[in-house]
Ligand SMILES: Nc1ncnc2c1ncn2[C@@H]1O[C@H](COP(=O)(O)OP(=O)(O)OP(=O)(O)O)[C@@H](O)[C@H]1O
Ligand code: SF4
């Protein structure tokens with residue numbers, strides 16, 4: 001198991017290295033000169049040259065790359081052109097909001113999706129199973145932003161249950177904050193919830209068909225015990241794999257959702273910075289998101305090993 | 315008299331695609347205390363469903379028990395539910411299932427799985443339950459039970475897992491233990507160990523055992539009484555001796571005629587049962603064996619299905635005719651004689667003296683890697699310095715327990731692996747290191763027939779294109795017409811109707827699929843065919859058809875076979891010479907007669923002793939010396955003689971040198987120090 005973890009750690013480091021290369025090259029391949037963008041069209045060539053010097057843009061690419069990585073490791077992601085501030089500081093302000101709604105969505109997706117899948121599997125072929133299947137199929141087919149628009153129209157504009165948009169920290173005003181995040185969280189969670197329900201259902205059904213479930217039954221165990229102790233422990237393994245995938249999906253969807261609900265998180269920061277042609281910020285954001293996704297996946301793989309003794313003990 | 319378990323007119327149906335499958339169709343039987351009752355029959359005859367119906371382990375839907383009673387201790391189990399039913403399951407009736415690899419939950423320790431049953435039924439606390447579980451594991455022969463109780467199933471071999479399953483099934487001292495093909499998936503030595511253990515359990519605890527199997531040898535060795543099942547019905551029942559000495563039902567008789575025995579006279583012709591088992595969908599009220607019966611009369615085809623009737627004492631048969639075993643043998647023999655009138659008995663073929671294949675010092679090592687960097691730390695010597703030859707037109711049998719390297723040898727010969735060293739001389743050319751481009755034209759002379767006709771065929775490809783594929787790969791036919799003709803010819807050669815060319819594999823039965831596999835192997839007109847467990851997956855009644863087909867083809871086409879199998883009776887039947895392997899090395903090689911009648915290596919002796927003979931009278935007189943233990947992993951090869959930890963003759967000397975393979979008489983070689991000394995070498 002230790003060797004497994006170390007191997008996965010090394011893999012993660014390699015993945016991060018490649019991510020950093022890609023992120024670094026974003027700036028290189030983009031059209032336009034950052035120095036020129038920074039100064040605007042009226043600047044003289046000498047001014048541009050001076051800024052290029054300051055930003056280190058005249059040095060060779062490998063040197064630029066290593067300087068950038070070195071700084072990134074120290075926590076310095078450069079300076080935003082538009083905000084005239086440290087990128088690290090800007091991200092530090094936006095990131096917690098995204099993490100907060102992402103975690104809420106993930107938790108919601110799991111605590112509703114997984115039990116729904118279990119119930120559907122136990123009552124397979126029945127009405128509840130059909131209902132869950134219909135909802136799950138709907139959830140996987142509907143894009144998150146479309147759902148968001150629908151929710152705003154229905155619950156905010158028509159029914160007036162929730163505020164249309166905005167974000168407040170839960171530490172500031174918990175009640176308001178909760179009211180504000182309910183809709184974005186549901187929209188973010190819905191697709192993930194649907195695939196959790198489906199995956200759990202099919203994994204459960206598969207395990208129920210296995211010989212060892214029959215063995216358990218032949219020992220005289222109660223159906224409930226069989227489901228909880230025997231079936232679930234096996235069925236959860238493919239579900240854990242799905243968590244990794246959904247982390248990516250949810251983080252990806254925040255870009256739209258934050259836009260629609262006007263939440264000042266990473267998603268909005270990225271979009272805004274793209275419009276501002278503020279690519280240093282984009283670069284920093286992508287790097288940070290990639291690191292978070294890679295680390296959660298590492299964590300998930302390790303817990304996978306714990307759930308499945310065949311991986312843990314050779 | 316009341317029986318421990320009495321099943322009356324049980325009927326279990328499945329609804330599949332709106333059709334009713336009568337899997338169990340009016341079955342009655344009983345089990346008394348301390349008895350070993352065998353239920354035999356081929357795949358799909360309803361053996362398992364019969365057993366599972368009683369404790370309601372049938373998946374419903376699609377299954378449904380539509381009639382009958384299962385009386386156990388005076389209660390009708392079919393009417394129990396909830397708590398009462400669960401007490402019987404596992405508490406009074408324990409089940410050991412066929413597949414040890416999948417019958418245990420992979421994410422729970424075996425200890426948990428046993429203790430859970432104990433606590434449930436014996437209502438004792440965790441600590442005592444654990445103690446009891448350790449005792450149980452010891453009693454079924456798990457070494458270091460105190461430690462291993464916390465292992466997960468994947469940390470055990472198949473045989474060990476089956477022991478765990480037995481420990482679990484008998485954890486609460488059930489009155490009946492149902493062993494559903496409990497040893498089918500295991501090596502013959504392990505099978506014998508486990509069955510002996512079950513027999514001891516019966517003796518010690520008066521538990522009754524229901525032995526569900528298709529292996530008539532096992533039945534002859536262990537059962538007190540037998541029920542023969544066919545198409546969801548019991549067609550014959552009686553004591554083991556009655557059934558084997560005077561079988562009455564044509565199906566029982568045909569089965570006995572179809573299986574090779576370890577003590578057969580060599581020239582014996584197997585008499586296959588023609589046709590395939592009937593579909594159980596929309597069964598009609600008529601003798602189910604009718605289409606395959608050699609003894610049917612006109613009356614059989616319009617009378618309703620025969621009922622079980624006594625033919626003396628406790629011996630029952632369900633047949634309209636009064637049949638004597640000899641009578642049916644005559645019918646069959648006469649028919650076989652007509653079919654084979656043109657050819658001599660196979661084993662008197664004149665063999666060439668030329669070698670078709672010669673394997674010299676073949677080694678196949680696989681690297682063992684360790685740690686994060688996958689550093690090579692050792693070699694797995696899967697095949698270690700193996701030499702043998704096969705003469706033209708000969709059949710060489712290759713036997714040994716699973717994991718001994720049989721498949722690795724085949725793959726190295728066929729160059730699916732690149733051998734580490736050694737020579738593979740085929741028809742005068744060394745193909746072991748030959749570049750692939752030069753190998754190609756030679757490769758078409760060597761074909762392979764696989765074990766599993768189900769998984770080795772592409773489900774979407776038509777039978778015709780499966781058979782014709784090698785023709786295209788090796789560009790053996792020029793025109794479309796020529797191709798079609800050749801495919802038709804191949805179909806006829808293996809006894810398939812060319813009109814079936816466009817069908818896909820699932821439209822064929824297991825035996826037919828294996829014929830397709832053989833036709834494909836023959837397509838490139840090879841001189842050498844490797845059969846890797848080619849008949850192991852087939853039903854007994856079908857095995858004989860394929861064995862006969864292989865023998866016929868050999869005669870007609872002058873083929874040479876390397877026949878790899880774990881069934882020693884079949885290997886004996888088909889082989890001219892036999893190689894016995896143990897842990898990657900040859901331990902004995904001889905012509906079939908010397909090997910089976912005068913085995914020298916202790917391992918060969920042990921293997922042969924483990925094979926049960928389908929004859930209770932012969933079994934009575936055999937002493938069952940069991941090989942102890944299991945084949946170690948190739949990684950932990952003992953020093954000196956690899957067999958040392960299981961050998962009854964082993965002494966210290968055996969651990970010092972690795973015994974070389976020496977010839978004791980012409981054509982008979984053995985790798986054992988003791989035997990070598992005895993014959994003065
Ligand atoms: N779950 C199921 N659904 C549909 N049909 C089934 C099911 N289980 C068994 N059957 C059918 O019942 C019949 C009897 O099956 P059963 O498993 O009892 O045969 P068996 O004699 O035990 O064969 P084997 O030697 O292969 O174990 C078969 O025709 C099979 O197709
Ligand atoms: S009843 Fe007729 S067809 Fe059936 S087994 Fe007897 S002889 Fe054969």
Ligand code: SF4
Nearest residue numbers: 955961964968986987
């Ligand atoms: S060499 Fe020794 S241990 Fe090996 S088979 Fe012969 S007697 Fe047994």
Ligand SMILES: [Mg+2]
Nearest residue numbers: 361362363494
């Ligand atoms: Mg079965």
